[in-house]
Amino acid sequence: MGDRLPHWLLGVILLLVAQGAAAAPGLTATLEPVWDGHFLPGRATEVRVHLLAESGGRFELALQSGSGRTRYRGILEAGTPQDLWLPLIPDPGAPVALTLWRDGERVLQQNLWFTASPAPLTISVQPLAPELPVDSASSTLSSRVDGLPRTGDGYRGVGRLVLPLELLPRLDRQQMAALRDYIGDCGMLLMSGGGANLLQRIKGIAGCNGEYIGITGRYSAAGPASAPAPAPAANPNAEPAHGWNDPIALFFAVYLVSLLLIAATWRRPAALLAAPLLGTLGLLLFWPLQDNPVQLVSWAEMQSGSANVRYSALLRIVGNRGEQNRRISLSSRLGMPGVENAMPLDIRFDALRPGLQSLVTQVRPFSRYDYRFQGSLPAPFRLRLELSDNSPRVTNRSDTETPAGLLSWNQEIYALPALPPGQSWSPTGSERIDGRGDPAKRLRQRAGSARAALLLPMTLQDAGLIAPDSGIDRLQGWLLVRPAGGLS
16 A cells, blocks of 8 residues: 555544544544445445544434435443444545534534445455555455444445454454345355364355355465355336326326317317316326325345345335425345435434434425345245155244245146144145236246245335334335255
8 A cells, every 4th residue: 555544544634633623622533434445336335433522412423425425313421432333325536524513513524535446345354454455456455353344334345255264253243243144145255264064054144055155265365256146136026016106107198188188179279278288287286196105115035944035125205295304214234225216315323213224315296216225134934945756845944934925836826825833835736826916927927947936925024124113104025935956
């Protein structure tokens, strides 16, 4: 890195200077972005905020970029240091603005710079790493153990993590949870110094059947070059129907009716003018009466016997009753969403609601806002799908009953009953059903050429990722279970 200061150290110096200039006596604020500020454009990353105050009181902190804003509200205790790990999405070539308020008064404002990486990062964890040297051609960095992320968002830009086995016990609880989310979403982890037994245990909690977990040389970044499989795309058939929620389609429909009226009454000049005006007026009166609920649909996949489920989800908000703010409460484990047809993100955290994040959207009439989430979560139940020449066998190895669903077997669809713990089931001719329904079409579409697959209802609220008072009106979700050996 030559004589250039690390980005996080430069941020610390600037913040300390700004703190004195901003007339905030007795307050120290330090920022340290993960991976020394290197990130993959379009992906979330993580920033550690360290606060220490001589006097207690409420505070609010905001990190603002062109892609959105992350806000946190909390309480400072006198003389007690406080560490926060917050997600954000930086913009290449532009700073992230930090603003800190105490008891409603702004006391600090400063910029923090990040460095865009041309490719997913390769991170080599070492016992001692005073700096994070960068190989710009391969986007390779080295990191200390205490520099590893505390949230899943910190791994969004990482393509490969090299971790010596002897350093694993030095990870704290938050780091272990973030690491599990990373490998659960099929992140590539290469370990040095580990035996076959440990390797199998770690593969057992990883996604993609542990395909991207391996052993490599000591402190080496070498390993398999293949990239992890992408997360399952949201099933188009499971996404919210557009219906009459598309204002452009609705306008076309209104004017088509208007033209038909004009054609029928073209000899009456007043009708030529009145038909479009009345059609537009009717549209403006009709639109606010539409029921446009906030919807969240999800699609998840897992292998038989896997400990993890990979999911993708679409949150859709449609404006119809004047401009208003919508606040959606979600588990912080969902992380930062991708944005489609939406305004910049506004994500809020509150110390009084630990484990939750709020997504705030300023909704405008005739507008639609789409937010996409993807990641992994522990499998909600353990289902074993075993194949034989004659028929498949489904066994519930969970402690709770599994919901009823569908089985696809040799291009036929069967009704899968709810299974109590420990119970097994195999299809007979009596369970065969008509495969033209919507769930059966979904199952056939996603199972592809596989001989067998299961489809079960499962929403993200069932998985504990949606708060009871979330502000979401409609939840829909499905889980596809493939036989062991198929793609997860």
